[in-house]
Every structure is written in structure tokens, then in C-alpha cells.
Amino acid sequence: MLRVLSASVIAFCLLAIASCKDSSDYPGLSSVPDFGSNPGSLDMFMFAPTSPTADMPLVVALHGCSQSAADMADLTRWNDLGERHGFYVIYPEQRTLNNVSLCFNWFQTGDIERNEGESRSIRSMVQHMLLNYPIDPQRVYVTGLSAGGAMTTVMLACYPEMFAAGAVHAGGPYKAATDMWQSISALAGNVSKSGDEWGNLVRGQNLDFTGSYPRVSVFHGTSDNVVNPNNAAETVKQWANVHGTDAVADVATNGFQGAADVQQAIYLDADGNEVVVRYTINDMGHAIAVNSGACRNQGGSTSTYATEKGFFSTYWSARFFGLVPDLRVAGPDTVAAGQTGLVYSVPHTDGSTYVWQLPVGCTVTEGAGSGSITVSWGQVPGAVACTETDTIGCSYPMESLSVSF
Numbered sequence: 302m303l304r305v306l307s308a309s310v311i312a313f314c315l316l317a318i319a320s321c322k323d324s325s326d327y328p329g330l331s332s333v334p335d336f337g338s339n340p341g342s343l344d345m346f347m348f349a350p351t352s353p354t355a356d357m358p359l360v361v362a363l364h365g366c367s368q369s370a371a372d373m374a375d376l377t378r379w380n381d382l383g384e385r386h387g388f389y390v391i392y393p394e395q396r397t398l399n400n401v402s403l404c405f406n407w408f409q410t411g412d413i414e415r416n417e418g419e420s421r422s423i424r425s426m427v428q429h430m431l432l433n434y435p436i437d438p439q440r441v442y443v444t445g446l447s448a449g450g451a452m453t454t455v456m457l458a459c460y461p462e463m464f465a466a467g468a469v470h471a472g473g474p475y476k477a478a479t480d481m482w483q484s485i486s487a488l489a490g491n492v493s494k495s496g497d498e499w500g501n502l503v504r505g506q507n508l509d510f511t512g513s514y515p516r517v518s519v520f521h522g523t524s525d526n527v528v529n530p531n532n533a534a535e536t537v538k539q540w541a542n543v544h545g546t547d548a549v550a551d552v553a554t555n556g557f558q559g560a561a562d563v564q565q566a567i568y569l570d571a572d573g574n575e576v577v578v579r580y581t582i583n584d585m586g587h588a589i590a591v592n593s594g595a596c597r598n599q600g601g602s603t604s605t606y607a608t609e610k611g612f613f614s615t616y617w618s619a620r621f622f623g624l625v626p627d628l629r630v631a632g633p634d635t636v637a638a639g640q641t642g643l644v645y646s647v648p649h650t651d652g653s654t655y656v657w658q659l660p661v662g663c664t665v666t667e668g669a670g671s672g673s674i675t676v677s678w679g680q681v682p683g684a685v686a687c688t689e690t691d692t693i694g695c696s697y698p699m700e701s702l703s704v705s706f
Contacts, residue, residue, distance in 0.1 A: 600616060
């Protein structure tokens with residue numbers, strides 16, 4: 302297969318070729334030299350949690366241009382979450398012989414079709430993990446930054462049976478470009494299609510596929526001058542269409558989880574499931590958002606391609622995947638006036654304290670101050686909300702559940 306060396310150099314010339322971290326020396330990463338069919342000539346590195354158990358999840362993390370597997374691990378801190386919550390991470394790594402800027406070739410037709418080139422190599426890495434480690438094949442996820450974000454949509458489109466969900470950071474939709482010149486236009490945000498046109502590009506990869514397509518989360522800064530943020534909107538259009546819904550947000554939240562510059566938009570399918578979630582990060586360039594600190598929803602540090610925004614995008618990718626506890630309030634969302642014995646809860650953490658807020662007239666009959674309370678309802682509907690403070694003083698944003706009669 303012809304390997305075009307100059308294509309990504311032109312398309313990503315705005316990204317300086319930096320000195321990459323050596324993945325073979327990065328703590329926690331190990332090289333996997335033989336993982337099976339490798340037509341894309343990629344390298345593979347992996348992270349394994351200290352105490353693996355049966356049926357663990359797997360995350361595939363794809364670096365951006367001018368980066369290595371170690372850079373991706375360092376930037377995103379996926380390994381920290383993998384150790385804490387119990388999952389494996391693999392890091393495909395590009396070679397300079399394929400692309401001198403170390404970009405995954407997200408726009409080369411020989412790399413972005415099912416069972417061809419780089420996409421096939423990454424699939425082989427996943428298959429290797431499934432065969433050799435205690436991984437649940439129903440809990441495999443993929444994420445990436447920049448060219449890795451664009452390659453994330455390639456993997457979701459080409460292998461929907463393999464991935465449960467994906468997270469696209471500063472990337473773009475599948476087949477926004479299929480050659481070098483189209484890639485320049487795509488990066489500039491000049492490629493726009495209808496939802497059906499975008500969706501058909503995905504469906505065309507697997508004409509006989511009848512399963513559920515992966516859910517997708519999209520993260521993009523409004524000041525990105527490398528990959529225009531229009532690509533985020535086009536990615537939403539593509540995957541909303543794949544899931545049979547439109548690109549009009551069903552729920553939108555400004556100042557998400559206390560991060561003033563972050564807007565969350567949720568797109569639901571006909572059954573009310575979250576199938577696409579978009580995070581728009583104001584005043585952020587070509588980077589991932591981090592939230593430095595020691596709390597469990599914090600991580601990362603500022604560097605090239607990582608910006609402090611009080612929002613740890615890796616954590617929210619992991620939460621979208623279901624890899625970290627979903628802290629939302631659980632309990633009945635439809636009740637009767639005066640009803641008793643109603644139980645509301647959030648995931649319990651030893652040593653944490655919990656403060657609940659209830660509508661006027663509601664009373665806590667059991668469990669006050671804990672992560673699970675029993676409630677006697679009053680005469681008006683409203684929200685049940687909880688705020689947690691842990692043993693090191695981290696206070697987490699309030700989670701709530703709307704309750705109606």
C-alpha cells in the first residue's frame with residue numbers, strides 16, 4: 302500500500318513537530334511488539350491495572366500529531382483512572398515512516414476503511430487484548446485528541462460492533478476528508494453535510510450491521526485555530542443521525558458542573574437515551590481541558606495541548622463510558638403527594654458526608670447525612686439534590702433529580 306508521507310505535513314503544518322516522550326521509558330506503559338495483523342505499521346503500548354479482575358473494561362487512547370503514546374498518557378492521565386477504577390488502556394503509536402508529523406492518517410482512504418491500514422492495526426490491538434487479558438468485549442471504548450480524535454470516529458464507523466462508545470477531542474466526523482486537499486478544507490471547518498449524508502458515510506462501512514451504534518461524546522474549544530470548532534457540530538450531526546435523532550440539543554447546561562467556560566449539550570434518541578453529548582469549552586484552543594487537583598473528578602496539568610479550565614475532560618469521557626461512578630441521584634422520578642418510603646441515593650464513598658436538599662414539605666425519615674435516604678413526600682413536586690464532601694475536603698458539585706407528580 303502506498304504510504305503518502307507529506308499529506309499530514311501539509312494538513313497539520315500549524316502543529317510544530319515537538320520532542321516526544323519516549324513511550325518505552327514511560328512509567329506504567331509496556332510495549333506489545335507482536336499483536337497480530339498490522340497493515341498500518343503502528344506500534345502498541347499498554348497499561349494494566351495492578352489488580353486485574355474478570356471482565357474489565359478497555360480504553361483505546363489515540364494521540365495527536367507530534368505526540369507519542371507516552372505524551373497521550375501523560376496529558377490525559379487515563380492510567381490514573383484505570384488504576385483507580387479498574388480498566389486497561391492501550392495506546393497505539395504512529396511511526397515517522399508513516400507520517401513524519403506522527404499524525405494518524407485519518408484522511409487516507411487506505412487507512413480509514415474497514416479492515417484496512419491503520420484502522421485494521423488498531424483493531425488487531427483490541428483483539429489481542431480480548432484474547433489475552435480479562436476484558437469484557439461489551440465494554441471497549443475509544444478516544445483521541447486532534448488527529449487521534451478524527452481517528453476515533455474512523456474506528457467507531459468501521460467497527461461499531463467492537464466499541465460501546467467513543468470520545469472525540471478536537472477531532473472531526475468520519476470521512477470529513479478522503480485525501481490531502483480535502484483535509485485542509487476540513488481542518489478549516491469548511492466541510493458541511495446534512496445529517497443523512499454524514500450518517501450514510503458511517504452506515505456505508507457496515508451495510509449488514511444491525512446492532513447498536515456506539516454512543517459519542519464530543520469535546521472542542523471555541524478558540525481552536527488548528528481544527529476549526531465547526532467540526533464538532535458536524536460530528537454531532539453525523540452521530541445523531543446514526544442514532545436516528547436530530548442535532549438539536551434536548552438538554553443544554555451552561556457553566557457545567559461549576560466550570561464557567563463549559564457548556565454541555567445532550568442529544569437523546571427516541572427512547573430517551575443519551576446517544577451524543579457535546580462539550581463546548583469557551584476560550585480554549587487546540588487542547589484538552591484539565592482540572593488540576595487531587596479530587597476524584599480532577600486531573601491533568603497544563604502543557605502544550607492541555608489547558609486549565611476547571612474541567613477534567615478525561616474524567617468526563619470516562620464517566621460517559623461508565624468507567625467511573627455516575628454520581629447522579631437515583632430514585633423514583635414520579636411520586637404521589639404524601640407518599641412514604643421513597644429511597645434516593647448516590648454512590649457511597651466511605652468517609653464522605655452528604656447534604657440533601659428536598660422540596661418544601663418533604664422529610665428524611667432514615668439515613669440523614671448518608672448517601673442513601675428514605676423520604677416522606679410533601680404536597681409539591683420538585684428536585685431531590687445532593688452535595689458530597691469527601692475525606693480530603695473535596696466538595697463535589699450538586700447532583701439532582703427532578704421529581705414530578
